[in-house]
Amino acid sequence: MKLSEHLDKGIWTVADKSLLLIYGLGVIVLVVNVLPLDEWGAFTLFQSLFLILCVLSDSIFLQPMVKFASEHEAEVPQVLAGSFNLYTLGMFISGFAVAALSGVLTSTFKSPELGQMLPWLPALIALSIFRNVGIRYLQIFLRINAIFWVDLAFFGSILILTVLANAFGLFRTAMDFLYLNMIGAALSSLVALVFCSRAFFSMKLFSVPRDEYVRMLSFAKFQAGTSALLTLQQWSDALIVGFYYTPREVAVYGAAKNIYRFLDAIREGATLLVVPITSRMHTQRDFDGLSALLEQMLFVAFLILVPVSFILAIAAKPLFHIIYHGQYDAGAIVFQILILSGFTLPLSLIGTNALIGMGKAKSLFLATLGAVATFFAASYILAPLMASRGEALAVLISMTVLAFLQFFAMRGEITLSARGILGRAGDAKRFIAQRRKDFRE
Numbered sequence: 001m002k003l004s005e006h007l008d009k010g011i012w013t014v015a016d017k018s019l020l021l022i023y024g025l026g027v028i029v030l031v032v033n034v035l036p037l038d039e040w041g042a043f044t045l046f047q048s049l050f051l052i053l054c055v056l057s058d059s060i061f062l063q064p065m066v067k068f069a070s071e072h073e074a075e076v077p078q079v080l081a082g083s084f085n086l087y088t089l090g091m092f093i094s095g096f097a098v099a100a101l102s103g104v105l106t107s108t109f110k111s112p113e114l115g116q117m118l119p120w121l122p123a124l125i126a127l128s129i130f131r132n133v134g135i136r137y138l139q140i141f142l143r144i145n146a147i148f149w150v151d152l153a154f155f156g157s158i159l160i161l162t163v164l165a166n167a168f169g170l171f172r173t174a175m176d177f178l179y180l181n182m183i184g185a186a187l188s189s190l191v192a193l194v195f196c197s198r199a200f201f202s203m204k205l206f207s208v209p210r211d212e213y214v215r216m217l218s219f220a221k222f223q224a225g226t227s228a229l230l231t232l233q234q235w236s237d238a239l240i241v242g243f244y245y246t247p248r249e250v251a252v253y254g255a256a257k258n259i260y261r262f263l264d265a266i267r268e269g270a271t272l273l274v275v276p277i278t279s280r281m282h283t284q285r286d287f288d289g290l291s292a293l294l295e296q297m298l299f300v301a302f303l304i305l306v307p308v309s310f311i312l313a314i315a316a317k318p319l320f321h322i323i324y325h326g327q328y329d330a331g332a333i334v335f336q337i338l339i340l341s342g343f344t345l346p347l348s349l350i351g352t353n354a355l356i357g358m359g360k361a362k363s364l365f366l367a368t369l370g371a372v373a374t375f376f377a378a379s380y381i382l383a384p385l386m387a388s389r390g391e392a393l394a395v396l397i398s399m400t401v402l403a404f405l406q407f408f409a410m411r412g413e414i415t416l417s418a419r420g421i422l423g424r425a426g427d428a429k430r431f432i433a434q435r436r437k438d439f440r441e
Contacts, residue, residue, distance in 0.1 A: 012144035016151055021262050023155040028323055030162045031177055032255055037327075041247030042113035043174035044254035048238045049105075050121060052231050053094045054132065059227030061087040062136040063356055064219045067279050069140045076140065080199055082208040082216055084133055095125040109242040109250075113174050120178060127185040130200065134192025137199055146195040154188035219361060226365040229372040230352070233398055237391050240379050245387055253388040255324060256334035259312075263305075263345060274350060278357025291415045294354055298416075301346030309342030330388075337392035344403035351406030355413070363409040371402030 032040055065083035069076045098105070099121045106115030131150060138146045161180045165171035193200060238257065242250045274297065281290040312319070313336050320332040355364040375398030382390030410416055 012148055016144060016148040019148070019151050019155045023159060024258055024261050026159040026162070028255075028258060030159065030166060030171075032258065033325060033327065034166065034171060035174060035177070037248045037251040038111070038246075039113055039174040040254060041242070041249070041251035042111045042117070043177055044238050044250050044257075045109055045111060045114050045242050045247065046117045046121075046174070046178065048235050049098055049118075050124065052235045053091060053098070053125070054128070055231045055235065056227050057087050057090045057094070058132060058136070059231070061090060061216070062133065064216050066136055066139050067219070067357065067359065068216070077199070077202065077204070078208055078212050079216075080133075080137060081203040081205050082212045083136075084203060085205055085208065086213070086216065087133060088129055091125045091129065092122065095122045109239075109247065111242070111247045113247070116175050117178050120182070124178070124182050124185060127182055127189060130189035130192045130196075131185060134189070134196045134200075137196050138192075143195070150188055150192045150195065153191040154184045157187045158184035219359070226361060226368045229365075229368045233368075233372045233375045233395075233402070237379070237395055240383055241388055241391050244384050249387055252328055252331045253334060253391065255320075255328040256331035256338060256388070256392070259319075259323075259335055260338045263339075263342060274353035274357060278354050279359075282358045287414055294350060294410070294414070295416060297350050298346050301349055305342045305345055309339050312342075313339050334388045334392045337389060337396055341396050341399040344400050347403035347407040348399065351403070351410050354410055355406065358413055360409070360413055363412060364406070367405035367409045368402065370405050371398050374398045374401045 031043075035043070061083050065079050069079045099119050102115050102118035105118060106112060131154065135147050135150055138144075138150070158180050161183060162171060162177070165176065165180065170176065238250055238253055241253045277293070278290065281293070316336045316339070317329070317332045320335065321329055324331070351367075352364065355361070355367075375394055378394035378397050379391060382393050384390070386393070407416070
């Protein structure tokens with residue numbers, strides 16, 4: 001199987017993840033530059049808590065659904081119903097638990113604004129359920145074009161509503177932005193229901209076989225640990241800054257993280273393609289084809305991410321001054337540190353999803369455990385000493401460790417090498433030459 005065979009899906013994936021980049025830019029212009037630092041810092045803390053719950057439940061309950069359903073399409077209805085039940089239950093239990101702790105969290109992070117938002121967390125979860133499950137269901141069949149419209153309903157509606165709210169003077173607090181996010185989640189879930197209507201309305205939620213739950217939870221035993229570790233590594237950084245400092249320092253870190261999130265768009269794009277493709281090829285025991293495909297993906301990821309990361313690191317200071325109108329200049333060096341992870345990100349980007357697709361949850365867990373232990377040790381030392389810059393260094397160090405550990409974990413399952421990845425340059429040249437020839441003809 002060649003990477004070029006998935007070119008159309010790759011184009012839709014780029015279009016879909018471009019929405020996240022546009023949304024991030026819109027948030028910078030319409031939200032970060034408008035809200036006071038304390039308000040933006042509070043929303044950053046709330047968003048981190050919400051995303052930790054979403055990503056954790058997604059990895060434990062929805063990614064196994066993608067794996068099992070991609071391998072055996074006949075099992076899709078019962079896998080979907082079982083995953084929907086587990087995901088919904090897990091999200092509501094964790095969401096209500098966090099909301100119940102709003103007083104403790106408000107005191108811990110020294111943010112009254114956060115205390116106003118946390119009771120609304122279960123409502124945001126409820127409005128997001130069909131959106132999040134729908135995206136994973138569409139991923140099973142590689143319907144990336146439909147995922148694009150689901151995401152457009154979310155990101156597009158929030159940006160449009162934010163413009164209108166600013167125009168009418170209705171946008172002043174983090175709570176206002178939370179209301180807009182709730183509306184966007186509701187609209188996105190409605191679009192997901194349209195695309196997945198047959199599957200959702202035919203779910204037999206109360207007749208899922210017990211064996212199905214056992215199989216999913218058995219796979220999730222290592223997946224749950226891996227997911228918890230990865231989620232904490234990716235989203236607890238702002239919470240750590242808030243624990244040691246004030247929401248204003250969180251706002252500076254959040255301003256840097258908001259631009260850095262373009263890497264999250266690439267990470268999520270890889271998840272859409274790599275997991276189902278890897279699952280199918282590994283089930284078919286096409287190990288040579290899988291090795292070749294992953295080497296091609298790694299080559300393309302390095303080809304894109306390394307130059308882009310280097311340019312962004314060089315341009316960070318003037319970029320921040322222009323984008324944030326001088327309000328968040330201190331975030332430029334934080335971003336410079338974070339963006340250096342782009343030099344090794346392809347190894348973990350492809351590695352995480354390939355290991356999930358191959359069902360090697362234990363290998364992924366062990367690699368992640370080493371990286372996350374590094375993250376918390378570095379955070380404990382560096383964050384109190386250097387504030388946001390120290391936390392950014394902790395992220396960089398741990399992401400580098402994760403990249404190499406996951407690459408070695410992949411090599412333990414299939415044949416991969418640095419020489420093989422670099423050798424894909426020749427394949428790329430031949431592909432481009434053929435496309436030019438086809439265009440001329």
